[in-house]
Amino acid sequence: MSPVVLFDAALALGVLGCAALALTLRDRTGTVAAFMLTGLLVALSWLRLGAPDVALAEAAIGAGLTGALFLRGARRLGPLRARPPAPAQAAAAALGAAVLSAALLWAFATAPAESLYPPRVAAALEDSGVSNPVTAVLLNFRAWDTLLEIAVLVVALLLVMTLSPPRVIPDKLGALVQPFARIVVPVAVLVAGHLLWQGAEAPGGAFQAGAVLAGAGLALVLGGVRVDRRVLRRALTALALAGLAVFTLAALASQAVTGALLGYPDGQAKAWIIAIEGALTLSIAATLCLLFTGYGRRSAR
Amino acid sequence: MVTETSLLVTLPFLAALAAAAAPRAAATLGMAATLANAGFAALLARALLADGARETSLGGWEAPLGITLRADGLAALMIGMTALVGSAVALQAMGRPAPGRPAPAGGFWPLWLATLGAMNALFLSDDLFNLYVTFEILGLSAVGLTALTGSRRALRAAFDYLSAGLAGSLLLLLGVALAYAEAGRVDLAAVPALVETMRGRIALALVLAGLAVKAALFPLHFWMPAAHANAAPPASALLSALVVKTALYVALRLSLEGGAGIAPARAALAVAGSGAMLWGAWNALRAERLKLLVAHSTVAQIGLIALALGVAGNPADSTLWQAAALLMLSHALAKAAMFLAAGRIAEELGHDRISGLNRTELRPGAAEFAFAIAAVSLIGLPPTAGFVGKWVLIEGLIAREAWIWVALVMTGTVLSAAYLSRVVSRCLRGGPHVAPGARRPAWHMGDVAALGLAVGALALGLASALPFALLETTLT
Amino acid sequence: MTPDLIYPAAGAGLIGLALWRLATCGDTLRRIMALNVLAVGIAMLMLAAGRETLMLAAGRETSTLAAGRDTLTRAAGQDTPQTAGAGFLQAAADPVPQAFVLTGIVVLVAVTAALMALAERLGARDGD
């Protein structure tokens, strides 16, 4: 049993344990804390599975922002209101879930898993404009998936706008939060820029940079910056919508130039990708920030 | 040169963004984009009829690395259906003030255009993971449409709808993950390889289970009636007629790709379909509210289409699955007309209790007439397209001696006649105090949309040679 | 347990846990959390499958995943891809499932935000 296998086993057990905690604790904030911990441990396991880009995104979005959303929800939804299920139903559900996960484990463990993608990605990496294979897949080979994914973000924002849930106006958090924000925000902007730029060669990219910027935004909101001033909210909304607009127009422009939708003119692929990623970073940050702060007129604690 | 396929998938999203950015101009922008989309859909259909199906690989990367947009007969038919029903529903939405209070930037138009874009992308997609992402966009925007009215029941239904939709999508994603692990690729060309091994069949079963949740097929349909009944009329028309169809379309696409190997999944689909038909009819017979009845009739009709897909899905006998596709198209037109008409009736009467339909003096004649024609098409009586679809289906089934399924299709027809005549007979019943020459309420844009769709269902019955010709160009 | 069974087992376990919770509890926040755990479980299965392909590929013939892999293996102090468990930073796995999982995470946060907005509007109206 080499030490790394031990580490993997411990990490897996940690993930499962925290997830069980998150789903079974009766106290709301306890479940959210356990959920954030699960997210961090899962980010570590992504590293061990050789997916650093995903680890960054998981830590920033999966654990960070989703945790913040759950905290906001936990405060508003009040104590847990669910009668425990009948024992028979719980047992049946447990049995069913166990059988399904066992079948899944058998299927995934014995699957041959000869993916067709690595050789093709390696071959096409040269003229994809970037050397980080994940960014190449995300923004060149399967750019259509990414465009639709940004559309998902925009539609989620539209939905939240339509619902206009009560807005987050945090109560006075004391004197220390302002200086904290003053330190964290510039560093976050710096890190985000670095992540965006190095995304072409090494793990990083629009989503991770956007998530870090959104984190900075959240810090500002919690620091008491009033986002509800109409001008700032409209600007953020415009920024949030701009990302998808830029990407779609770039796609159509690329077809006008090269005849293939999302087919970047050869040689300029890197320039197009960086431009698109820049717009995406800002738009994702704005969208995630707005998704957290909500849109409604009535302010609620 | 920018082709129709790329405009079909990008224009709606751009229009949605514009509508969200400029709420006041949303209606005109939305209507213009919907009509433009209809024009492109027609262009695509004409191009397909002229020189057959075509596949455009995005970014120039060949499958399986890149994603290809497959524009063939079946996709063009579905896009045409979406454009047609969408334009009528958009017309209805233009006519009445935006449902619910005008949200700052949200509202009907951006959500509808996002739905339109997502559906076009879904119908053209040739990649399972891409389908997962388009289903997510569709789920979110459909939930937005459901929650537009902001009433307590609509919000509750919207939450259940979104959580069920997410669960369905995650099942789909699990299927994609297993398909990747098994066949090493995730585009539809992997399905023939998946069909051979046990693991591949589990993957496809997971994908179909996810689709069953999204199509509200019988055992997994609990979230749907409340969502469709409580949404605003244009929204419920879109949900029932179009959004629920996308999952059935993907199921048909999978069964065409899978060929004979996917027979057990098809049998399960047929059994679930017949269960849905009976369950939906049973609930529709007991429903008190008009919109709930129409929503339950959607469950039943989806059951019938699933049964048709299950029994007629294999690509060998082409007329059979084309009949199932025609049933989908005719159901879309008729159901949209019925929901719009039901919405108009509920608006005029102030309530939509079935028992009270005939008590008031002024009843929207045009809306009732549209409801009646839509009912005729749903039951499948001539001369509507529903009848042509059922006739070709029954003829094919009899040729294959599948007598149980013929009996089931017949019972479905009888049941739908039973619960729909509950409503139509009340529209004809004279109110106790209908003064002679009582002024009918004036015509409303909603009536025009409902009647247009209903007459469309009739006209489609006569002109169903066109859909069949279009379906011939499908790549199987 | 052989090294490449740990993460699939964890993923399957997460899925089982999430499905069990979804089946037995109706509370809105818990249902959303269970859906998130389910999504993480699926991502784990997919990435585990993605990593296996490269190990198999590496085992059979040296993979040519040029730049992206080299920077990472150099950072981990090894020069050629090792079998599982040797280097701490495992050589880069198949990039396509990574793109899928990344897209999945962003989609998940969007849907979760929407679900939370709906839940709060419902919760805010009256106790539910």
Place this chain on the structure above:
Amino acid sequence: MSLVATLLGTAMIAAGVGFLLFAALGLWRLPDTLSRLHALTKADTAGLALVALGAACLSDTPAALLPLGLCALLVAVSGATIGHLIARRLMRRPAA
């Protein structure tokens, strides 16, 4: 890589891990929340800083110090702020 740097690095990482272990022990054994805050903020920050520095020494490129140092700084700042917030909340309303 010089022998000294390796020795120094491993020593620092060992010390850092020691601090982290003590912090975990403190979190487990200490009676009330306020005292647990000490374990969380002080011991964890110190432990992490040491591990970061050790890792910087072990890695062959000096440039690796910059990101690792930034991590240590950020953890220190956020640890302090959050410690303050939790304590402030506790002072206003005794342990809910």
Place this chain on the structure above:
Amino acid sequence: MTELLPLAILMTSLGVAPAILAMPDDWSRLRTAVNLAAAALKLGLVAWLSLSVAQGAEFGLGLEIAPGLALELKADALSVLFLALSSVLWLLTTLYAVGYLEGGTDRSRFFGFFSLCVAATVGIAMAGNLFTFVVFFELLTLATWPLVVHRGSAEAHRAGRIYLVYTLGGGLALTLGAAWLYALAGAVPFAPRGVLGDLPQTHPVAVTAIFVLLIAGVGVKAALVPLHGWLPVSMVAPAPVSALLHAVAVVKSGAYGIMRIVYDVYGVETMQGLGLAAPLAALAGATILWGSFRALRQDDLKKRLAYSTVSQVSYITLGVALISPLAAVGGLAHLIHQGIMKITLFLAAGNFAEGRGVKTVSGMDGMGRLMPGATLAFTVGALGMIGVPPLAGFISKWYLGAGGLDAGQPAVIALLAGSGLMNAAYFLPILYRAWFRDPPADAVPKRRIGWMLAVPPAVTAGFVLAAGLLANAPFSPLGWTRFIVSLEYL
């Protein structure tokens, strides 16, 4: 251009229907004008069509619906017979309906569905293949249902529900049978002497089962015994509806359907080969007797006429089922004769109800003196039904008898005699009460009968006389049926 004639005839009522439906109720003058113009135009077109068909011209046009499925309109001798009947009587009944419904509610809806129903009848008459026949057959159900429930009362809706159950059930059986036949035989056009080719030999059981399904489907509308329940019940409909639909359009399309199936789908040889003719004839005979028997005991005038229709329509089915040219002539002629006689009776009965509020047989005392015109028409119709020479009824019964002998079925003569007696038994008391009893003292006119209500029954009574006296003229119903049968049997 002339081959578009069938479509033109169809569109005169199909095209007009939506326009009338969309009209507000109080545009009655415009609506009446459009209605009558359409009816007159249709009459002219049908006359032109029958002239050219007499000279042997063939009309046909098709619309491809799906691979292997087409809507076909074809005008041959048999279709012209039914076309003539429905277009002539539609004109008269529209006139009558305009008068009858003066000041009623929902008149646009009524006349819209009225012309839709005639369009369906015309479509059935000119159907070129079994699929088109089924389409228009079902359309007829949908078009007539709102007319049956037109009054909107609870009783009308009960009748409507029963009507719907019977006719939709029949429609399903018909669709299933037709789809089965299409599955076996590919396309099923209507062609003289049948189209089944070797199917009866290769799939005898299936072909018989299909025959049962098809006859059950059309039998509902042809009011064959077990399936006739809807006819008396739907007498609650207004008089013009009962007159045109239950005396002419609906019931006759059922009989016409039987003719098409027997002559143009199965063909006479197959019917004899599979032994399907005898049971059909027996069923028709049973219906004749049962209808007359039930008519005896009905006090309500329209119910009595309804049961008389049930029995009279089965004369046509009997004529078709007896495989002999003479019987065929008798049956086909009776299609026309029964139509004009029964519509006279129904219109007269409508006048009694409207003029004097008399709805029952017992109330008919002294009607001869109160409403001489209507009663005279009623008498001519009644005598024709009984089969008194020289009226139309006698001729068709004569040919039926001769056909029965020719087909070696002497029982037919006994059947005809027996039903003739029963007809007399339920019509003569009415005539006796009308002419030889003096009216009740407090008889007070309920409403003045305008010319629109009085003229139509008189005209149709005239037709009954003419059809009897001028039977040998080439253009009389009898002459035309001889021409059809000559095509069918030679």
